[in-house]
Amino acid sequence: MADPMRIRAQAAGGKATVRVLMSHEMESGQRKDAAGKTVPAWFIQEVTATLNGKQVLSAEWGPAVAKNPFMQFSIKSAKAGDKVAVTWKDNKGETRTDEATVS
Amino acid sequence: MQTRRETLKHSAVVAGLLATAGYPGFAMAAFNKAGFDAKTVQDATKAFGASSLAESKDVTITAPDIAENGAVVPMGASTALAGVKQLLILVEKNPSTLVAAFNVSDTVDANFSTRAKMGQSSDVYAVAIMADGKALWAKKEVKVTLGGCGG
Amino acid sequence: MKTVFPLSIAAAMALALTPAMAQKTASQGIDEYRAMLADGNPAELFEAKGEDLWKKARGPKNASLEKCDLGKGPGVVKGVFVELPRFFADTQRVQDLESRLASCMEMLQGFNAAEIAKTPFGRGEMANVTALATWVSAESKGLKFNLSQSHTQEKTFYEVGKRLFFQRGGTHDFSCASCHGEEGKRIRLQDLPILTKSPGDGLGFAAWPAYRVSNGQMWSMQLRLNDCYRQQRFPYPGFGSDATIALSTYLGVNAKGAASIAPAIKR
Numbered sequence: 001m002a003d004p005m006r007i008r009a010q011a012a013g014g015k016a017t018v019r020v021l022m023s024h025e026m027e028s029g030q031r032k033d034a035a036g037k038t039v040p041a042w043f044i045q046e047v048t049a050t051l052n053g054k055q056v057l058s059a060e061w062g063p064a065v066a067k068n069p070f071m072q073f074s075i076k077s078a079k080a081g082d083k084v085a086v087t088w089k090d091n092k093g094e095t096r097t098d099e100a101t102v103s
Numbered sequence: 104m105q106t107r108r109e110t111l112k113h114s115a116v117v118a119g120l121l122a123t124a125g126y127p128g129f130a131m132a133a134f135n136k137a138g139f140d141a142k143t144v145q146d147a148t149k150a151f152g153a154s155s156l157a158e159s160k161d162v163t164i165t166a167p168d169i170a171e172n173g174a175v176v177p178m179g180a181s182t183a184l185a186g187v188k189q190l191l192i193l194v195e196k197n198p199s200t201l202v203a204a205f206n207v208s209d210t211v212d213a214n215f216s217t218r219a220k221m222g223q224s225s226d227v228y229a230v231a232i233m234a235d236g237k238a239l240w241a242k243k244e245v246k247v248t249l250g251g252c253g254g
Numbered sequence: 255m256k257t258v259f260p261l262s263i264a265a266a267m268a269l270a271l272t273p274a275m276a277q278k279t280a281s282q283g284i285d286e287y288r289a290m291l292a293d294g295n296p297a298e299l300f301e302a303k304g305e306d307l308w309k310k311a312r313g314p315k316n317a318s319l320e321k322c323d324l325g326k327g328p329g330v331v332k333g334v335f336v337e338l339p340r341f342f343a344d345t346q347r348v349q350d351l352e353s354r355l356a357s358c359m360e361m362l363q364g365f366n367a368a369e370i371a372k373t374p375f376g377r378g379e380m381a382n383v384t385a386l387a388t389w390v391s392a393e394s395k396g397l398k399f400n401l402s403q404s405h406t407q408e409k410t411f412y413e414v415g416k417r418l419f420f421q422r423g424g425t426h427d428f429s430c431a432s433c434h435g436e437e438g439k440r441i442r443l444q445d446l447p448i449l450t451k452s453p454g455d456g457l458g459f460a461a462w463p464a465y466r467v468s469n470g471q472m473w474s475m476q477l478r479l480n481d482c483y484r485q486q487r488f489p490y491p492g493f494g495s496d497a498t499i500a501l502s503t504y505l506g507v508n509a510k511g512a513a514s515i516a517p518a519i520k521r
Binding site: 065077 | 134135138139174175176177179194197198199201202203204205206208209210211212214215216217218219220221
């Protein structure tokens with residue numbers, strides 16, 4: 001089971017700025033290991049986020065996103081107390097969802 | 104390494120799931136393999152349905168002038184324009200140009216940041232895919248340096 | 255203390271870069287880059303893991319680390335980072351944070367500290383020690399270093415650390431002082447802090463543990479010292495060895511008054 005994300009969501013002026021740190025190798029598939037074999041690509045492909053259960057964000061990522069990726073986005077209409085959940089799914093089908101409360 | 108067949112099957116499954124979940128609009132968001140395999144900015148934007156490519160002062164790419172290490176380079180794409188379907192972030196000289204594609208909807212600002220790997224100094228692009236099929240871009244050069252002993 | 259590029263080097267760099275960059279030195283550009291990464295430091299992922307490990311009952315004794323004494327009493331975590339290394343009566347040794355964590359893991363949880371010491375960095379329980387150290391350091395973020403030199407052994411370790419700092423050896427006849435013994439030294443674009451005195455807030459001893467973006471690894475002070483020795487072409491020091499703790503004592507005492515920024519983000 002993958003390590004938890006760090007999600008910070010702050011409300012200001014009716015919007016919520018959400019900053020997420022995810023724990024993931026984001027292996028590009030370009031590297032070779034010490035034996036000369038290509039390390040297989042393993043990366044987050046889809047990222048979605050919900051506000052109080054309703055989808056607000058969806059994104060597709062490629063292997064060029066950095067390891068232990070960071071993402072920031074702004075939900076148009078949100079307030080303190082709302083629940084933000086972020087889900088990622090990688091190319092192996094593994095997935096992780098974490099939640100945070102807008103402060 | 105995932106085979107092509109597995110990738111296509113995966114895309115179909117995802118599209119199916121999204122459609123049945125009641126998000127027909129998002130069903131198009133199944134992993135755009137062609138986009139992520141593209142080697143040029145033009146090919147990547149074509150894969151997202153854009154028919155024309157033009158520089159625009161209304162699109163902003165945020166990135167540092169110089170990155171101490173290409174493994175983690177912060178970059179963001181934003182625009183205040185209306186009618187944007189997606190915001191793409193691309194690194195021109197990467198083996199595959201497209202880093203990330205964010206779907207723009209009425210629930211989020213068209214303003215996204217993430218961090219990318221850069222193989223070498225390169226232009227970094229923000230591309231707004233418009234609903235009318237145009238693609239508007241802005242770019243910035245980011246120099247990548249290695250640095251010394253890691254102190 | 256930021257080293258200042260000699261005017262000639264800055265000028266040469268400005269000429270070498272595109273016209274748009276001529277107004278900014280490479281050093282300034284890198285500072286901006288680091289500032290952009292400071293918010294959302296992946297070290298936070300290790301902090302969260304460390305906090306979890308502190309509170310979770312684990313090991314043969316199925317106990318948590320919440321009674322671990324890191325120098326300010328059992329269970330006290332805030333403020334301990336900037337007072338380590340220090341002498342501990344129960345082990346009769348001067349210990350740094352990581353060796354002390356390993357001691358607590360043995361005493362409270364039943365792990366084998368010697369086995370942990372032999373585990374490579376980044377693996378198994380050693381990775382857990384690093385995560386714990388990351389969290390403990392975060393609990394002292396912004397506080398100023400203030401190591402004790404009241405116990406005789408603490409004084410001895412300082413002196414031993416000083417000797418080791420200047421001791422030249424290995425195939426290249428390097429010492430720590432070769433890189434860190436003078437103001438204004440750098441390797442390529444990495445400024446090297448002077449460590450014979452306080453290098454200032456957030457530099458040197460005050461900047462580790464740190465997340466290294468170049469390899470996506472969390473580096474503790476023990477690993478930092480280990481890698482310094484590797485670069486000097488010395489044999490690897492043992493984890494938690496007297497040599498590494500003596501050096502940490504020297505660096506930590508010298509850093510008195512400097513504010514800690516650990517866990518930091520580094521190239």
